[in-house]
Amino acid sequence: MAHYQAVGNIPPKRHTQHRRPGRGRAPGELYYEELMGEEGFSSDSSLLYHRNIPSTTVRAAVWELPDQSTTPNHPLVPRHLKLHDLFDAKAVRGTDVVTGRRLVLGNGDVRISYAVAAQPSPWYRNGIGDECVYVERGRARVETVFGSFDVGEGDYVILPRATTHRWIPRPSTKDPLRVYCIEANSHIAPPKRYLSKYGQLLEHAPYCERDLRQPDGPLLAEDIGARPDEQTEVYIKHRGSGPGGVVGTVHTLPFHPLDVVGWDGCLYPYVFNVRDFEPITGRIHQPPPVHQVFEGWNFVICNFVPRKVDYHPLAIPVPYYHSNVDSDEIMFYVDGDYEARKGSGIGKGSISVHPGGHPHGPQPGATEGSLGVERFDELAVMVDTFRPLELGEGGLAVDDGLYAASWSRGLGSTAAPGGAHSEG
Numbered sequence: 238m239a240h241y242q243a244v245g246n247i248p249p250k251r252h253t254q255h256r257r258p259g260r261g262r263a264p265g266e267l268y269y270e271e272l273m274g275e276e277g278f279s280s281d282s283s284l285l286y287h288r289n290i291p292s293t294t295v296r297a298a299v300w301e302l303p304d305q306s307t308t309p310n311h312p313l314v315p316r317h318l319k320l321h322d323l324f325d326a327k328a329v330r331g332t333d334v335v336t337g338r339r340l341v342l343g344n345g346d347v348r349i350s351y352a353v354a355a356q357p358s359p360w361y362r363n364g365i366g367d368e369c370v371y372v373e374r375g376r377a378r379v380e381t382v383f384g385s386f387d388v389g390e391g392d393y394v395i396l397p398r399a400t401t402h403r404w405i406p407r408p409s410t411k412d413p414l415r416v417y418c419i420e421a422n423s424h425i426a427p428p429k430r431y432l433s434k435y436g437q438l439l440e441h442a443p444y445c446e447r448d449l450r451q452p453d454g455p456l457l458a459e460d461i462g463a464r465p466d467e468q469t470e471v472y473i474k475h476r477g478s479g480p481g482g483v484v485g486t487v488h489t490l491p492f493h494p495l496d497v498v499g500w501d502g503c504l505y506p507y508v509f510n511v512r513d514f515e516p517i518t519g520r521i522h523q524p525p526p527v528h529q530v531f532e533g534w535n536f537v538i539c540n541f542v543p544r545k546v547d548y549h550p551l552a553i554p555v556p557y558y559h560s561n562v563d564s565d566e567i568m569f570y571v572d573g574d575y576e577a578r579k580g581s582g583i584g585k586g587s588i589s590v591h592p593g594g595h596p597h598g599p600q601p602g603a604t605e606g607s608l609g610v611e612r613f614d615e616l617a618v619m620v621d622t623f624r625p626l627e628l629g630e631g632g633l634a635v636d637d638g639l640y641a642a643s644w645s646r647g648l649g650s651t652a653a654p655g656g657a658h659s660e661g
């Protein structure tokens with residue numbers, strides 16, 4: 238984020254003495270300045286002012302991560318993964334957003350996992366890359382060293398690498414907290430083509446700065462009813478020799494991590510709600526890049542939102558068949574009328590995996606059926622990766638095993654075997 242923010246108590250000049258209030262004529266103790274910056278000292282950064290030395294730790298122990306191993310998609314087939322089958326009601330009661338994630342798909346650039354959680358998470362930071370956590374259902378409070386957010390359905394929560402934070406699900410009579418976690422090995426940001434050379438979101442971008450929610454803050458231990466000197470464990474995901482090159486460590490701090498009295502800069506967590514995405518439409522079918530919302534190294538994130546569709550008199554609103562030669566295409570179906578498409582198997586909570594090297598598109602009959610349609614009422618989040626994805630244990634556990642045959646089964650029938658969404 239190239240949009241400067243200043244929050245809380247900071248000195249007028251960077252890298253100068255900044256002190257607590259003194260007693261009498263004695264100066265107060267110094268705050269400890271930390272620069273949190275991307276790409277060494279060569280990209281966006283923020284300066285945080287801590288009450289404690291931020292490198293302090295009194296103990297380090299191994300955090301045994303959930304299974305991070307992956308299995309190649311070989312022989313190559315498209316797949317349908319039913320995420321809502323991953324957690325039963327009993328499991329949800331004991332699960333948190335950080336330690337309970339189940340790995341669905343992953344490669345050397347990005348890992349996609351899913352959690353349904355009722356418990357507060359431990360304090361956590363991802364030392365490998367940025368996270369984009371999409372809230373499918375439910376509500377939560379996300380507390381970070383930059384401040385906090387109240388988040389709910391449709392929110393993308395962007396958490397820069399090394400941001401110490403935790404997730405606290407809010408009780409809901411309707412839906413438990415369901416999150417779709419996209420963990421990068423890089424940074425996640427708006428597409429470069431949406432930005433001016435100095436980083437402002439341009440007029441043609443489908444969202445702008447006003448649509449982004451910044452953390453309120455500063456947030457200190459005493460603000461959440463904790464003691465500033467409360468010994469606290471912080472779970473750290475970092476690079477290592479485990480499956481996928483990912484391992485975990487728990488550091489014990491002799492104080493509470495919420496000790497930042499102020500910060501400023503251009504690097505901080507933020508939230509964007511999918512309903513603030515303004516769809517770009519045209520007379521004829523628009524290609525998937527118009528749906529892009531974020532990008533990371535070797536992958537993009539797109540969303541398909543309710544919208545008017547193509548209005549040329551001879552338009553075909555559903556897509557042409559396409560062979561995504563250079564990418565795997567992962568569609569997560571959040572909302573829409575998929576239930577009505579009998580025979581496809583695709584419904585809310587489904588993922589379709591359309592791998593590179595295999596053309597895909599609408600089910601038989603869907604092209605003809607779409608003629609004259611003026612609106613799609615759908616909500617889906619898509620991740621396209623430029624390197625093949627492998628299946629995590631969660632993905633393998635809920636693979637319906639039927640999807641690859643669905644196109645051939647549908648030949649000559651009115652059933653909707655595959656590609657039940659507009660973008661195929």
Ligand SMILES: [Fe+2]
Pocket residue numbers: 559566591597660661
């Ligand atoms: Fe597609």
